[in-house]
Amino acid sequence: MKKTQTKQISAGLAAATCALLGNSAQAAPAADDGWKFDSAVLYYSEQDRVTAVEPVIQGQRTFKDDSELKLKLTVDSLTGASHNGAITSDKPQTFTSPSGNETYTTNPGEVPLDDSFHDTRTAANVQYTRPINRLWRWTAGLNFSNEYDFTSLGLNAGVMRDFNDKNSTLTFALSHEADTIDPVGGVPVGLSIQSDQQKTDGSEDRSVDDVLVGLTQVINRRWIMQLNYNLSVTDGYNTDPYKVVTVVDANGDPLEAEALGGTNIGPGDGQVFELRPDSRTKHALYWENRYHFSRDVLAVGYRFMTDDWGINSHTLDVKYRIPFGQTWYVQPHVRWYQQSEADFYRESITQAELATTKEVSADYRLGKLTDMTYGVKLAKQWQSGQELSFRVESFQQSGDSDAADLDAVIAQVGYTFYW
Amino acid sequence: MDVTLEHACDKESGPLWRGRFSAMASPCEVLVRVDSRTRAAQVLDTVAAEAARIEQHFSRYRDDNPVWHINNANGDWVDVDEEIERLLEFADYCYVISDGAFDITSGVLRRAWRFDGSDRLPGDDQVQALLPLIGWQKVERQPGRIRMPAGMELDFGGIGKEYAVDRAFELAAACCEADLLVNFGGDLRARSRQEPWRVGMEGTARPLAGTLALTTGALATSGDSRRFLLKDGIRYSHVLDPRTGYPVSGAPRAVTVLATQCTQAGLLATLALLQGEGAQALLTDNQVTHWIQREGE
Numbered sequence: 001m002k003k004t005q006t007k008q009i010s011a012g013l014a015a016a017t018c019a020l021l022g023n024s025a026q027a028a029p030a031a032d033d034g035w036k037f038d039s040a041v042l043y044y045s046e047q048d049r050v051t052a053v054e055p056v057i058q059g060q061r062t063f064k065d066d067s068e069l070k071l072k073l074t075v076d077s078l079t080g081a082s083h084n085g086a087i088t089s090d091k092p093q094t095f096t097s098p099s100g101n102e103t104y105t106t107n108p109g110e111v112p113l114d115d116s117f118h119d120t121r122t123a124a125n126v127q128y129t130r131p132i133n134r135l136w137r138w139t140a141g142l143n144f145s146n147e148y149d150f151t152s153l154g155l156n157a158g159v160m161r162d163f164n165d166k167n168s169t170l171t172f173a174l175s176h177e178a179d180t181i182d183p184v185g186g187v188p189v190g191l192s193i194q195s196d197q198q199k200t201d202g203s204e205d206r207s208v209d210d211v212l213v214g215l216t217q218v219i220n221r222r223w224i225m226q227l228n229y230n231l232s233v234t235d236g237y238n239t240d241p242y243k244v245v246t247v248v249d250a251n252g253d254p255l256e257a258e259a260l261g262g263t264n265i266g267p268g269d270g271q272v273f274e275l276r277p278d279s280r281t282k283h284a285l286y287w288e289n290r291y292h293f294s295r296d297v298l299a300v301g302y303r304f305m306t307d308d309w310g311i312n313s314h315t316l317d318v319k320y321r322i323p324f325g326q327t328w329y330v331q332p333h334v335r336w337y338q339q340s341e342a343d344f345y346r347e348s349i350t351q352a353e354l355a356t357t358k359e360v361s362a363d364y365r366l367g368k369l370t371d372m373t374y375g376v377k378l379a380k381q382w383q384s385g386q387e388l389s390f391r392v393e394s395f396q397q398s399g400d401s402d403a404a405d406l407d408a409v410i411a412q413v414g415y416t417f418y419w
Numbered sequence: 420m421d422v423t424l425e426h427a428c429d430k431e432s433g434p435l436w437r438g439r440f441s442a443m444a445s446p447c448e449v450l451v452r453v454d455s456r457t458r459a460a461q462v463l464d465t466v467a468a469e470a471a472r473i474e475q476h477f478s479r480y481r482d483d484n485p486v487w488h489i490n491n492a493n494g495d496w497v498d499v500d501e502e503i504e505r506l507l508e509f510a511d512y513c514y515v516i517s518d519g520a521f522d523i524t525s526g527v528l529r530r531a532w533r534f535d536g537s538d539r540l541p542g543d544d545q546v547q548a549l550l551p552l553i554g555w556q557k558v559e560r561q562p563g564r565i566r567m568p569a570g571m572e573l574d575f576g577g578i579g580k581e582y583a584v585d586r587a588f589e590l591a592a593a594c595c596e597a598d599l600l601v602n603f604g605g606d607l608r609a610r611s612r613q614e615p616w617r618v619g620m621e622g623t624a625r626p627l628a629g630t631l632a633l634t635t636g637a638l639a640t641s642g643d644s645r646r647f648l649l650k651d652g653i654r655y656s657h658v659l660d661p662r663t664g665y666p667v668s669g670a671p672r673a674v675t676v677l678a679t680q681c682t683q684a685g686l687l688a689t690l691a692l693l694q695g696e697g698a699q700a701l702l703t704d705n706q707v708t709h710w711i712q713r714e715g716e
Contacts, residue, residue: 013512125421
């Protein structure tokens, strides 16, 4: 052995041993004292419709007593046009703008879009978790979110208990959220003709109560599993104040408002404001598996949701992380989502149906949908725990209506650092 | 496999359990501090199962494992699994840094050399006849497969036991948070958050006598003071240099090294041994904690 080489043996051998034993090269960041920040800017753009830019920053700190504080700030900026609920017709249709001050017309064959859609949402979350003793922890948090027509304030609290040498963790959490909806131009009277602009002043309220029971289980050193059950009860104003439903004749063409006894503002103005049930109960099961092969990591998540609006949905999410060149990884991502339609979903309604119906919505998000997302993330990690990542995804949605068919592009830049 | 578990003692830090079994021709021991016997038994089972698996997988004495297939391929390509590939990669690294002194193809020298304490040295022709069958550089590797000339043999004996200690330790460590010590025939790895483990250092001598307090780390010993040949007053150590086919001169009887992982400790000890007179210098240069036993000590 050459003398010059002997010095290097220890360090090289340590690295070779780690490679042999299959240890990942990722050094655990110093858990003590410092803040960890995850920052990201997300860009989401639907073809011909909404574009969103969303910067997020989350700070996380673990203290000496093992308590943990998380702070998160999100700003969401939306511009573009969104579907107003009406059918895509080969006849022109006329609508009133949300403020009620203007009208706009959609040409034959076009998906009716309301292009006054722009908004900035600001959301802040604080979550604190603290050990009670060796086995128990409690957590409590506060959420606040604000848009020009919407304010939400939420509280949550929970307890966690470890079992089996911390290989199992049971979580029980409750949360309550109070929302205030203050639509531009007032709250429309549901099922009334849009051109009549029957609206009430003031705002509407909604409460959301959640119960979460979760189990995290370490199966073995490679496999970790999580199973969550979530019950969510919403009570209050669930309607979208800006969406309408087209009233159609026997041929499926839009009726005129005057034929329904309403105000004439133009051709195809037989549109009524939608109305949804004032309560909704959702049950969701979420099952996630994370499997660490000797090099790669596979994450498979499945979610099933069912609610008393008649919607059942399935989500399957698969991510596969492939490290390369010591400090990089690439992560392909596929997500599949499918939902059935709500009982009160109609693409349009007839005058006879309007007379007897209690609730109706033509919002494609309550209709039958199938989504596919394909994406890939590329990230570079540094010894100090910093990570820079780029993510690009393609989103394709299809449903029963033309409005439901849309393509979007998602791009995200993320940066994790310690302070 | 005969596996036993006993309740060793109770201390402030909780009950201590000792499990014993035999694997890789060595007495094996697991010490674990946990409250429940069930938990201790789980840890012991994990360790014993991994030891048995590795022994089955890498033993030269079986004809139903990958090593046998590699050694009996008669010059053909043989597919190897991912674990063997990692071991080959590691062996390759050791071969390179030792300038060929560490060579997993050198096991065939055992056909000539039998270190039974006698004076029966092999004839030089016997040794020279084996040299063409030695040499890691003659082994061809491609992703997922290996080929070597007929007659050559791979022997993972030089790293297998230490690797087994690390693997078994890491599996056991991942399934509980308890203080743990895994010891296969004197090569061991331990962790403790409270009271250090007290490890007896029998037979390895200076500069250590008695016990070592070990919280987290691994110890491995290379060398065997009972294996030698003695002729005309010259003691031939069992440490063979694969490049010459003859024992390394001036090799210590045994070298013990303290490191993070057992594999690392074992390799440093073996590389030091192969240095002969230079054993001490290698270990000092690398600033590793070590113990060297030489003749007469």
